[in-house]
Amino acid sequence: MSQHVGSDTASARPAWAGLERSAAAQARLHELVPGGAHTYARASDQYPEGMAPVLARGAGAHVWDMDGNEYVEYGMGLRSVTLGHGYRPVVDAVAAAVADGVSFSRPTTWELDAAEAFCAQVPGAEMVKFAKNGSDATTAAVRLARAATGREVVAVCTDQPFFSTDDWFIGTTPMDAGIPRAVSGLTVRFRYGDLAGTASLLAERRGEIAALVLEAATAQLTPPPGYLEGLRALCDREGVVLVFDEIITGMRWAAGGAQSVYGVTPDLSTWGKAMGNGFAVSALAGRRELMELGGLATDERRVFLLSTTNGAETGGLAAWLAVRRTYESRDVPAVLAERGRRLRTGVEQVVDAAGLSAHVTVSGHPACLVFGTLDATRKASQAYRALFLSELLRGGVLAQSFVVSAAHTDADLDRTVDAVGRALPIYEAALDAGSTDRFLVGAPVAPALRERAAPRRLRHDTDSIRRPGGAR
The missing domain is CATH 3.40.640.10 (Type I PLP-dependent aspartate aminotransferase-like (Major domain))
Structure with a gap:
């Protein structure tokens, strides 16, 4: 990576537009779908309160929410999308197959x-x-x-x-x-x-x-x-x-x-x-x-x-065969590992430079990276995770993890490292304050598999999206 990671891509990225339309859609989802999503790992309680984008489309390693915000996405499709959203050889193979019956x-x-x-x-x-x-x-x-x-x-x-x-x-x-x-x-x-x-x-x-x-x-x-x-x-x-x-x-x-x-x-x-x-x-x-x-x-x-x-059904099998053909022509697992190593190096550089390597970590298999968020006592913290996620979202990165795809480009990785760098001053300020209370609105994120809805019991009066520039 360059020494000035992500500066060009960051300046070209549209400003954060807020999440008002996502808020309305998420509220309606909660009325119609238990948990507001069809997979617990996709639910709004896995994101900072009031900051759960509802997505409209994707292309490659990028997604757009209902409010027009664009993000570099990680963990795409809960780690199911290795080739990128809308990958044409797969889409075309599926379209051709289902046209003859499903x-x-x-x-x-x-x-x-x-x-x-x-x-x-x-x-x-x-x-x-x-x-x-x-x-x-x-x-x-x-x-x-x-x-x-x-x-x-x-x-x-x-x-x-x-x-x-x-x-x-x-x-x-x-x-x-x-x-x-x-x-x-x-x-x-x-x-x-x-x-x-x-x-x-x-x-x-x-x-x-x-x-x-x-x-x-x-x-x-x-x-x-x-x-x-x-x-x-x-x-x-x-x-x-x-x-x-x-x-x-x-x-x-x-x-x-x-x-x-x-x-x-x-x-x-x-x-x-x-x-x-x-x-x-x-x-x-x-x-x-x-x-x-x-x-x-x-x-x-x-x-x-x-x-x-x-x-x-023919669509799923056609997709599998098209994915396999891509893997035969390109060493996709090797690409994933290379992308992951490059991302990890960049993130660790900016974290080390900020003096926060004891609090923000990147670990795991290079094709399946996760990040850790630790509090002032160096214990894993859901509150600091929520704070980190919120700042990444503001920086145009949607990331429950740092699990890459083969669609992630150098520019995507640079933009991600830039977003991490921009999140660190707020993270450090919360560490200095001894709490995320002044910087985080609402309850922290919570484990997907837990006995009760608390600490993210739905409160319709407060489960709304924060306005741009509002309290953090």
């Missing part, structure tokens, strides 16, 4: 082509079934493991926040209202990287655990040497099905997923997000002898594996 009463050539391509790309995929979201695929993996082993208990990694919207997993989170205890009691936890602890758990519950479910790696977790190989050996010894959740790592870490990076093949793996560059498509893949329990070449009791009306 859903039929028999399988289509799209299903055969997509299955051939997927099994050729993923090391552990001898068979595959497509669906529309990662939760369905992962729950199907759990059901398959239970059927194959005759066991009911599932072990999930406690250091990883999310695996499925279904009862077997959500019952283990603080947001467990409506989940029978009999169901949630069938899920146990193990710590990432603690091979000895996992071995003890499997020994203690010998003959009970059907599957180990984990992400092979995350933004913050890299497998210690021998760890994944050790899990593979443990599962083989104890007759447990090893499931890798590749919903995020698949086609972000590598085209073949984390399993291809670390050289450990699971029994089953689940995929989603980046497969369709934002189009809805997911997959369950794995060993033939397991997958066929949901098929017709078995004498065992049949498993109702995945059977969805829209699981193989």
Whole structure:
């Protein structure tokens, strides 16, 4: 990057126009949609109170809200968009496919082509079934493991926040209202990287655990040497099905997923997000002898594996095939990693220059970066996160994370670093004051999975958008 990061792009950016139209739309969404959004991670409580843009369109790595504000966006589509919004090869492929029909009463050539391509790309995929979201695929993996082993208990990694919207997993989170205890009691936890602890758990519950479910790696977790190989050996010894959740790592870490990076093949793996560059498509893949329990070449009791009306609609499969073609012609995971490293370097430079490296951090896999916001005592703070987010928004950056896409340009990264630099004086002032109270309107952001709506219980009288230049 240049030494004067982002100065040219910042001067060309239109001034912040406020969010009045977004406010009205968000208020109406709250009246019609529980939580005001169809995904908890997209909800207004994940943003500073009164500063939740409602988006109208996107192109590349940029989005525009209803008020005309333009932003460089990160974490695009909750990490599903790796090639950029409106990426023409994917859009054109989908348009051509759906023009000939979307859903039929028999399988289509799209299903055969997509299955051939997927099994050729993923090391552990001898068979595959497509669906529309990662939760369905992962729950199907759990059901398959239970059927194959005759066991009911599932072990999930406690250091990883999310695996499925279904009862077997959500019952283990603080947001467990409506989940029978009999169901949630069938899920146990193990710590990432603690091979000895996992071995003890499997020994203690010998003959009970059907599957180990984990992400092979995350933004913050890299497998210690021998760890994944050790899990593979443990599962083989104890007759447990090893499931890798590749919903995020698949086609972000590598085209073949984390399993291809670390050289450990699971029994089953689940995929989603980046497969369709934002189009809805997911997959369950794995060993033939397991997958066929949901098929017709078995004498065992049949498993109702995945059977969805829209699981193989032509648009989603066409999107996946177009994404795959792009990955064949361009090393997209390498581009993502390079973009992430460049962004991290630039942000760390301005943070270090401001003397705030103990309070604003960037960490994680270069293709999946997250930022940390720490208070004066160097503890993670939702209030300081809200303050940082609000200043980034004013600077034309929409960022719950710093997860990049291949569409992010040098100018986008420079503009982001410039926005971070402009946010730091206010952040430092709040640190000096010992509180964000003078600088932040409303309650801080809050974890998406929490027991109650507080501290972001909706208050219709105050859940409005701040005016430009208003109190911070």
